[in-house]
Amino acid sequence: MLTFIYLVAIVAEGMSGALAAGRRNMDVFGVAVIAFVTALGGGTVRDVILGRFPIGWTQHPEYVGLVIAAGLLTTLIARHMHKLRRLFLVVDAMGLVAFSLIGCEVALRLGYSIPLVIMSGMITGICGGVLRDVLCNHVPVVFQRELYASVSVVVCCLFLGLDALGLGETVSTVSSFAVGLTLRMLAIGRGWRLPTFSYQQRWE
Amino acid sequence: MLTFIYLVAIVAEGMSGALAAGRRNMDVFGVAVIAFVTALGGGTVRDVILGRFPIGWTQHPEYVGLVIAAGLLTTLIARHMHKLRRLFLVVDAMGLVAFSLIGCEVALRLGYSIPLVIMSGMITGICGGVLRDVLCNHVPVVFQRELYASVSVVVCCLFLGLDALGLGETVSTVSSFAVGLTLRMLAIGRGWRLPTFSYQQRWE
Amino acid sequence: MLTFIYLVAIVAEGMSGALAAGRRNMDVFGVAVIAFVTALGGGTVRDVILGRFPIGWTQHPEYVGLVIAAGLLTTLIARHMHKLRRLFLVVDAMGLVAFSLIGCEVALRLGYSIPLVIMSGMITGICGGVLRDVLCNHVPVVFQRELYASVSVVVCCLFLGLDALGLGETVSTVSSFAVGLTLRMLAIGRGWRLPTFSYQQRWE
Numbered sequence: 243m244l245t246f247i248y249l250v251a252i253v254a255e256g257m258s259g260a261l262a263a264g265r266r267n268m269d270v271f272g273v274a275v276i277a278f279v280t281a282l283g284g285g286t287v288r289d290v291i292l293g294r295f296p297i298g299w300t301q302h303p304e305y306v307g308l309v310i311a312a313g314l315l316t317t318l319i320a321r322h323m324h325k326l327r328r329l330f331l332v333v334d335a336m337g338l339v340a341f342s343l344i345g346c347e348v349a350l351r352l353g354y355s356i357p358l359v360i361m362s363g364m365i366t367g368i369c370g371g372v373l374r375d376v377l378c379n380h381v382p383v384v385f386q387r388e389l390y391a392s393v394s395v396v397v398c399c400l401f402l403g404l405d406a407l408g409l410g411e412t413v414s415t416v417s418s419f420a421v422g423l424t425l426r427m428l429a430i431g432r433g434w435r436l437p438t439f440s441y442q443q444r445w446e
Numbered sequence: 447m448l449t450f451i452y453l454v455a456i457v458a459e460g461m462s463g464a465l466a467a468g469r470r471n472m473d474v475f476g477v478a479v480i481a482f483v484t485a486l487g488g489g490t491v492r493d494v495i496l497g498r499f500p501i502g503w504t505q506h507p508e509y510v511g512l513v514i515a516a517g518l519l520t521t522l523i524a525r526h527m528h529k530l531r532r533l534f535l536v537v538d539a540m541g542l543v544a545f546s547l548i549g550c551e552v553a554l555r556l557g558y559s560i561p562l563v564i565m566s567g568m569i570t571g572i573c574g575g576v577l578r579d580v581l582c583n584h585v586p587v588v589f590q591r592e593l594y595a596s597v598s599v600v601v602c603c604l605f606l607g608l609d610a611l612g613l614g615e616t617v618s619t620v621s622s623f624a625v626g627l628t629l630r631m632l633a634i635g636r637g638w639r640l641p642t643f644s645y646q647q648r649w650e
Numbered sequence: 651m652l653t654f655i656y657l658v659a660i661v662a663e664g665m666s667g668a669l670a671a672g673r674r675n676m677d678v679f680g681v682a683v684i685a686f687v688t689a690l691g692g693g694t695v696r697d698v699i700l701g702r703f704p705i706g707w708t709q710h711p712e713y714v715g716l717v718i719a720a721g722l723l724t725t726l727i728a729r730h731m732h733k734l735r736r737l738f739l740v741v742d743a744m745g746l747v748a749f750s751l752i753g754c755e756v757a758l759r760l761g762y763s764i765p766l767v768i769m770s771g772m773i774t775g776i777c778g779g780v781l782r783d784v785l786c787n788h789v790p791v792v793f794q795r796e797l798y799a800s801v802s803v804v805v806c807c808l809f810l811g812l813d814a815l816g817l818g819e820t821v822s823t824v825s826s827f828a829v830g831l832t833l834r835m836l837a838i839g840r841g842w843r844l845p846t847f848s849y850q851q852r853w854e
Contacts, residue, residue, distance in 0.1 A: 267846055267847070273847050300762065303766060376580060385475065386470075439464070441468025441469055561711035590677060595679045640678050642677045645728050
């Protein structure tokens with residue numbers, strides 16, 4: 243189940259990367275790279291930080307192909323993408339939650355401590371988007387937008403909490419998935435944001 | 447001793463990261479991430495490049511907590527930070543020097559050659575700030591400001607030189623720490639800079 | 651042979667990094683870092699992604715010295731660099747092709763699958779330039795310019811194809827080198843580009 247959602251999620255992330263590349267007028271090669279980095283960059287950063295080699299996608303070139311295909315397809319259907327806005331946001335939210343849960347599982351299996359398990363989920367969830375924005379020369383949106391990374395943290399904590407209560411992996415996964423997805427969609431719908439910190443003094 | 451200075455240093459770096467995040471109007475989550483990256487990013491890059499797994503801070507989640515707490519606290523006291531300007535610069539300089547010495551030691555213990563030991567010190571000293579600036583979409587200040595990275599190089603070379611002279615690790619550490627701190631404070635006070643290279647032709 | 655071209659290539663990449671640093675008015679330390687990252691960053695990213703430790707250049711500090719020397723020398727002769735424009739473009743193209751072939755070989759020897767071997771070549775060929783542009787706060791030019799990264803892909807595929815036909819490593823290397831170099835020079839001369847994707851809607 244999580245694998246299926248994972249595949250849908252990397253497709254959605256790849257498409258989001260392609261749109262970002264289009265905003266910078268990149269060529270189709272740039273589109274393919276940004277799609278790849280957005281979809282698989284989070285897992286890459288996680289694996290490197292956890293010292294988990296070989297890195298996940300290097301054993302699954304078919305994922306790379308899927309993501310690049312999704313990115314290139316996006317260039318063809320881009321003019322109609324705004325009609326899919328709602329669907330796209332739902333899929334993107336599912337991706338965030340699925341990535342977070344997968345990140346937790348990976349760190350758990352490697353025997354890392356609880357704080358690291360949560361960080362692993364969060365890194366998997368947000369680093370793809372961070373790398374996309376850095377390569378497109380923007381300040382990463384996940385640090386400024388509606389609840390996004392915090393959804394990732396909530397999902398990871400909830401999953402660990404339910405699991406610790408002995409509810410079993412399936413129940414814990416499904417419950418935290420549902421809560422995370424709901425939270426993210428509510429955040430978008432109602433414009434929920436974290437408090438912002440503005441600091442404009444120049445003294446350093 | 448170096449551990450205590452290290453803790454003070456990562457707090458200072460975390461605060462510097464939080465201020466940088468504030469200049470980009472990030473939310474508190476962004477503040478936490480930038481604080482984390484600024485304080486622990488240098489050691490992360492060093493460990494990855496030296497192939498040293500598990501990465502240092504993954505075994506010390508309390509460091510991560512400390513750094514994030516420092517970043518969030520900064521959002522509360524930011525309006526008074528300019529009064530602490532002098533203290534902040536001293537602590538930041540101590541951090542630079544302590545990071546450099548720790549980076550040297552790590553590479554020495556792994557058996558790397560002298561040039562790599564110096565690079566390891568420098569990477570530990572400056573990469574946190576570089577990552578902070580990249581994530582905040584700036585050209586890294588360490589490539590443009592008063593003597594900063596060069597202080598790191600001086601500290602590493604001096605430490606290795608004194609150690610090679612047989613002065614023992616304690617004397618070498620303390621001496622190079624004192625020299626590095628003095629050099630950095632003098633550089634700030636007198637505006638010492640390296641020569642700058644400007645090149646504006648467009649022919650490539 | 652490939653080693654000699656590799657050395658010429660990292661010198662050329664180091665010089666290109668130095669010029670980029672000069673466009674941002676960096677100090678000589680920044681010049682050294684950008685030269686280093688441009689020349690050796692691609693191999694670093696490749697080694698990390700393939701989990702190949704120790705990373706190549708950490709065992710060859712003389713390469714690091716060579717690259718930094720090339721970068722600093724560039725600051726002295728920069729005003730005459732435009733006269734060398736043609737030579738520089740040829741050397742840069744040779745570097746791209748040599749990097750790609752070396753990247754292929756590394757992944758082949760580690761037993762990675764064909765798609766990963768091609769990606770390894772491409773990562774080695776382009777990531778140095780990508781890191782240079784990120785550190786200089788630009789959108790990476792390889793995602794926008796004349797055929798560049800695609801040359802890398804063509805070279806890798808051709809090399810693997812010829813090798814699979816049983817032509818032997820030497821013939822395969824020389825042939826794909828020649829084709830790649832010709833393709834890149836033709837692309838520059840005639841302004842060949844990949845189709846570009848522009849997308850300016852804001853709905854996300």
